[in-house]
Amino acid sequence: MASFTTLTSRLVPLPVNDVDTDQIIPARFLKATDKNGMGDNLFADWRYNADGSPKPGFVLNDPKYNGAQILLAGDNFGCGSSREHAPWALTGYGFRAVISTSFADIFRNNALKNGLLPITVDAQTHRDLFDLAEESPQAEVGVDLASQTVALPGGKTVTFPIDGFSKTCLLKGTDELGYLLSFEKQIVEYELNH
């Protein structure tokens, strides 16, 4: 897995609550048997018209936000289906972190396994970040995973929670399956007793 240490980037504001994974990547794109190319279909129904032309009002089609690597989303991001295609689409597009006040459980798990950092902030910081992204689209924030902080322009720094295991995995780019395979002895023992 790709590691995550620090990231300095502009924000892409998407002030929508309860963004479900069907919006992140609609089901008709789940027929792929590999992980590639999902980024082109990220937010497909909000991003493109039926004929494939870009919808001008959608934030990913706004040149101001081109190249930004942090998605700033509304509350409860990633609810709904368990599809890991959602983080594949987000990372495929170029996002490396998502900031929200909360994340759905399965989405959070899936994101962490793909080097995509889910950053939970309090409601006030969340509002401040939206103000920043909308008023100064060029402003950058700095994410530092080791210290679990987001630094806003102007000197404000906020911390975010992450469990120690996920943090270490992200920092080192640890392969979780490799870690799990190291429990072979205990698994054999469990199977013998059950």
Next chain:
Amino acid sequence: MTQPQTLFEKIWNAHIVAEEPDSPAVLYIDLHLVHEVTSPQAFTGLRQRGLKVRRPEKTVATMDHSTPTHDPSLPILDALAAKQIAQMETNARDFGIRLYGMNSAHRGIVHVIGPELGFTQPGMTIVCGDSHTSTHGAFGALAFGIGTSEVEMVLATQCLLQRKPKTYDVRVEGQLRKGVSSKDIILALIARIGVGGGTGHVIEYRGPAIRALSMEQRMTICNMSIEGGARAGMIAPDDITIEYVSGREYAPKGKAWEEAVSRWKRLPTDDGAAFDQSITIDADDLVPMITYGTNPGMGMRVTDSVPDPDRVSDPSQKLALSKALNYMGLQPGQPLLGHPVDVVFIGSCTNSRISDLRLAASLLKDRKVAPGLRVMVVPGSQEVKRQAEAEGLDKIFRQAGAEWREAGCSMCIAMNGDQIQPGQYAVSTSNRNFEGRQGPGGRTFLASPLTAAAAAITGKVTDARTLI
């Protein structure tokens, strides 16, 4: 004396393989269900690492999401879907996994066939790369959806890394009234707690109204736990559970059965066990529910009016509601009763079992589908289909003017050719009303099989109690 434990804690504790400090637990998985959409990349991962499936006999695969529901003798026209289905066949063959494939008499929606074949049993840990794995919790199993990376982990190790979730006690008191079903209980719960209300929790549904439900109705409730943000929903096993599992193909037999039943009887939550959160709902107060918005939490009594964003104080919720009503083409304050619909879909892992079809048929018998309306009835499995046909339900549906299809996810997910057209309204017995879920631009009202059947007859959103 040992501390009183919840159903969840008993199963969790019994499946811990290892627990290192500051790390998630290594949890053993008893049953891994697999389908064609969320597994191909996991098998690719195994091949790249040169790994085998550790316990193929604990792994069961089917095809349901991208499979068409038309006449099975016709070819699959969608090349990508055909490729995905072929890939599932190859993966099952290469890794020695039991597959209920396209020609299997037992194929169906993964959450319908697991219980039907007796794979799903009380006390188990069950996972699938599918969020509605919560369905199996109805048997008193700990069952939850996982991502594809986790599918790969379970295939390789039969284990998962899991942090212990919190517990949520949902008590349903009283007794359901006529025309009100378990779908209405769960829609009412989600309308109350919201789509994120259960995040980080496992729900246990308790109380007299839950105990009175059949297994199929219990599955409907647990199925939609994820729609309230909870990864899993559970109901303690009782005589109804044991009676359902008994005699099924993969249920234990003979002495093993006796032993299993005595184990299962020890599973229910102990008196005095503590939950992290709780809520009580009174079944006596419930009426048929319907959703008006673009997530399952935007639900109301079918007799209510659509809420007004101007009356919502929280700015982001106000925005969410306006956006939803705009997508749905609905006005604040308008009643939904009488709202015209274009499509009625009776199916999905929430409501496609035989009792759901019987309910719908009871209303459609000797009646006609409203002119111009498309009504699709899609059984959850080929077994449900056979049973329905043996009872003559297919004839009732056909004579009324509804389509009777092959088993599959169908219009619940619209990735198999079954979908509603942009701007159309559907009353659907499925579980998600997200934008575009049933087809780009399509608008979904989620409701019970009775409410769906009532809409099929009138062509409008209808209070089914007026037709019973």
